[in-house]
Amino acid sequence: MRGTLQSVPEANFDGIVGPTHNYAGLSPGNVASTSNQGTTARPRDAALQGLAKAAALARLGLVQGWIPPHERPHIATLHALGFTGSDEVAIATAARDAPHLLARASSASAMWTANAATVTPSKDSGDGRVHMTVANLRTMPHRAIEAPQTARTLRAIFRDEQRFAIHDALAPLDASGAPSPWGDEGAANHTRFTASGGNGGETPGVHLFVFGAQASGAGRRPSRYPARQTLEAGQAIAALHGIRNDQCIHAQQHPAAIDHGVFHNDVISVGNGSFYLVHELALLDQDRVLDDLAAAVGPNFQALVVAESEVSVADAVRTYLFNSQLISLADGTMALILPVESEGHPGIARLVQRMVDSATCPVKSVIYLNVRESMRNGGGPACLRLRVPLTAEEVTAVAPGCLWTPAGHAALEAWVRRHYREELSPKDLADPQLLRESRTALDELTTILGVGPIYDFQH
DSSP states (O other): OOOOSOOOOOEEEEEOOOTTOOOOOOOTTOHHHHHTTTSOBOHHHHHHHHHHHHHHHHHTTOEEEEEOOOOSSOHHHHHHTTOOSSHHHHHHHHHHHOHHHHHHHHOOGGGOGGGTEEEEOTTTSSSSSEEEEEOOOTTSHHHHTOHHHHHHHHHHHSOOTTTEEEEOOOOSBOTTSSBOSOOOOGGGGEEEEOSSSSSOOSSOOEEEEEESBOTTOOSOOOSSSOOOOBHHHHHHHHHHHTOOGGGEEEEEBOHHHHHTTOOSGGGTEEEETTEEEEETTSBTTHHHHHHHHHHHHOTTOEEEEEOTTTSOHHHHHHHTSSSSEEEEOTTSOEEEEEEGGGTTOHHHHHHHHHHHHOSSOSEEEEEEEOOHHHHHTTOOTTTTEEEOOOOHHHHHTSOGGGBOOHHHHHHHHHHHHHHOOSOBOGGGGGOHHHHHHHHHHHHHHHHHHTOOOOSGGGO
């Protein structure tokens, strides 16, 4: 049966930035990632910035949680690629013979938990449980290795199987070893709308699944960068979660936007409640999609379409205007959580003022936060969090150590300062001490969060 029709509050689970945060430029189509390739990163600052963002949202009254990083460098990946011997020997050999493969195995990209899974709240699912399908992230080799650890981690956080269903990633390959129809990048291409202005409401939500291409080969495709999400993946997830067909809208991302560096839909649009902030070049046949959303969501649905002349796609990618967090506050209004890189753009300033001054727009406050280390690697505020709408009872079933508290925040800050390096360059990935440092840090973190031994090295 479906979940009870009670309020579903906003919950954000932010990825804790891992100790190997570095700029290897591994993500074609992600302009910030490739532009900063080879520069020196600051892992300690990156992790502290992420914790500070989570704390800022918790203090606004949102349910806030944490998702721990993955073990990196990932020795199992190096072994699978043929680098044998001890951990130290495998790292040294990869650094000498194939540094790009060592970089793939060392990426801290799991910090962007918007790509961890696609989430359906209990009020929308077929069996009244919260459903999460882990993303296979098959398009990018450094991210395709994440799914098994993500599944273990989510099952440790959302451990009550009576309330939560954690599905393994859709198979990235078919029986012959060829790519399956299911290219899935997680919640970064999924938006849930509700008939009410906020996150809850008394009716099930409407789910917008955005895809870059059809695995069947039909339709238009980008020509410069890969389309990472397929139509078939969104359809499979909706069916797996038991979402009714009349609650689903599948729309294609504009190929021209992908070719401008819009690698996920959350780089070109953001929605919350019954409000949708969307660039005019976000979707193919966008007018029809907005009409379909209005019909499905109801009369409260409101789309604010940002013109190319106001903020260009290139500037949207550079500033991550749309990779903001759009959140509901206790007073019924919404706040837009933007990266500081957006603050000085004149078109964005005019847009923000227009929203705040409008009698009908729900956005009445704008908050700029510093997540510069993540931004330089291609992820803004929205990339860093997985939205998980939860009932009050479901919140109590989450692993307690993974929910924000002032004491927990202080413990994590102290943990970062003890274990993280101030600077890390690509050449530092060859240092075998980095693996030892990371494992020591993660071993302690699992105790702080109370999630148990979720990493291979702990067994």
